[in-house]
Amino acid sequence: MSTNHNRPLSDVEIRVKALESLLVEKGLVDAAAVDALIDTYEHKVGPRNGAQVVARAWQDPAYKARLLADGTAAIAELGFTGMQGEDMVVVENTLDTHNVIVCTLCSCYPWPTLGLPPVWFKSAAYRSRVVLDPRGVLSEFGLEIPAEIRVQVWDSTSEIRYMVLPERPAGTEGWHEAQLAALVTRDAMIGVAKVTHPNE
Amino acid sequence: MSTVSSFVPDIDNLAEIPKDADGAVFAAPWEAKAFALVIHLHQRGCFAWQDWVDVLASEIAADKARPAPTPYYLLWLAAAERIMTACGLVDPGALVAAQAALQAGQLAPTGHHDHAHDHGDHAHPH
Numbered sequence: 093m094s095t096n097h098n099r100p101l102s103d104v105e106i107r108v109k110a111l112e113s114l115l116v117e118k119g120l121v122d123a124a125a126v127d128a129l130i131d132t133y134e135h136k137v138g139p140r141n142g143a144q145v146v147a148r149a150w151q152d153p154a155y156k157a158r159l160l161a162d163g164t165a166a167i168a169e170l171g172f173t174g175m176q177g178e179d180m181v182v183v184e185n186t187l188d189t190h191n192v193i194v195c196t197l198c199s200c201y202p203w204p205t206l207g208l209p210p211v212w213f214k215s216a217a218y219r220s221r222v223v224l225d226p227r228g229v230l231s232e233f234g235l236e237i238p239a240e241i242r243v244q245v246w247d248s249t250s251e252i253r254y255m256v257l258p259e260r261p262a263g264t265e266g267w268h269e270a271q272l273a274a275l276v277t278r279d280a281m282i283g284v285a286k287v288t289h290p291n292e
Numbered sequence: 293m294s295t296v297s298s299f300v301p302d303i304d305n306l307a308e309i310p311k312d313a314d315g316a317v318f319a320a321p322w323e324a325k326a327f328a329l330v331i332h333l334h335q336r337g338c339f340a341w342q343d344w345v346d347v348l349a350s351e352i353a354a355d356k357a358r359p360a361p362t363p364y365y366l367l368w369l370a371a372a373e374r375i376m377t378a379c380g381l382v383d384p385g386a387l388v389a390a391q392a393a394l395q396a397g398q399l400a401p402t403g404h405h406d407h408a409h410d411h412g413d414h415a416h417p418h
Contacts, residue, residue: 101398107369108322110390112329114382121332129328203321 127211141172142205142255143276145182146287147269150260160184163255172204180205183246184257185283190237191256192230192283194222195248202253206278213282223247233284256283263289310364323365330372339379347375 115121149156159166163180183191201209222229226243246254258280279285318324348371355362376382
């Protein structure tokens with residue numbers, strides 16, 4: 093199976109990488125600033141795909157079952173494809189488990205559903221620390237997970253990308269799918285935040 | 293870096309750029325990277341925004357003569373390579389050499405892959 097980790101770069105990816113490496117070498121480009129710019133422009137376009145997946149799963153139990161059984165196929169049902177051959181696995185937050193995703197060795201990320209990775213996702217600090225001290229890292233994001241709830245960290249493999257299915261917030265019964273999708277954030281699908289009711 | 297302008301150019305004056313109500317839309321990470329490199333160099337004062345708009349427009353105009361349309365960000369990348377070599381930011385020979393090195397690097401059996409790794413079991417329970 094071709095993978096995002098070690099598949100050959102396409103010709104166009106090589107052209108972009110060559111350009112970037114020369115510019116970085118000459119000190120004309122600061123890689124972090126470029127990442128920040130991508131963030132600025134990319135807005136919520138990428139994560140919106142993932143948010144639709146989450147909202148559908150909250151609304152439709154049969155869809156949710158398919159999503160948890162075969163994430164790649166269920167996400168493709170909504171028209172979101174473009175993965176490089178790796179599989180999507182969706183992990184559900186439950187009453188006793190909170191999930192968080194990482195790629196410890198590089199920065200693999202399910203970009204067709206979540207857009208481009210935030211800068212911190214690619215930082216060495218996040219990648220190494222979230223495995224060693226997930227509760228500490230989550231609390232830095234402002235998310236305190238009670239001791240009785242298990243925290244499960246999912247590390248991307250060369251063939252699997254993970255995405256978190258967050259808990260549906262209380263008080264959203266009867267909401268339409270589009271209203272629900274608007275609540276779902278990128279950080280919640282990475283697992284460093286919860287989805288909250290707007291009145292919370 | 294006080295010389296870096298925080299001015300973010302208005303992409304609305306770029307005809308045909310893929311976007312939706314929220315802003316620019318990218319179909320793949322390389323597109324976003326190519327996009328951001330151009331904005332970044334403009335912000336650093338490497339070229340005027342209007343010069344970029346003109347170079348990109350000429351790539352788009354040239355493409356109209358072709359039988360099949362070229363995807364937008366391929367035109368963007370071609371325009372980026374053009375403006376960066378024209379301004380002397382990037383040497384054309386060095387660009388070709390860097391591309392060849394990247395190509396060769398991934399063809400070599402022990403080629404350097406900064407992403408290559410083999411994970412085993414990946415769930416870390418805590």
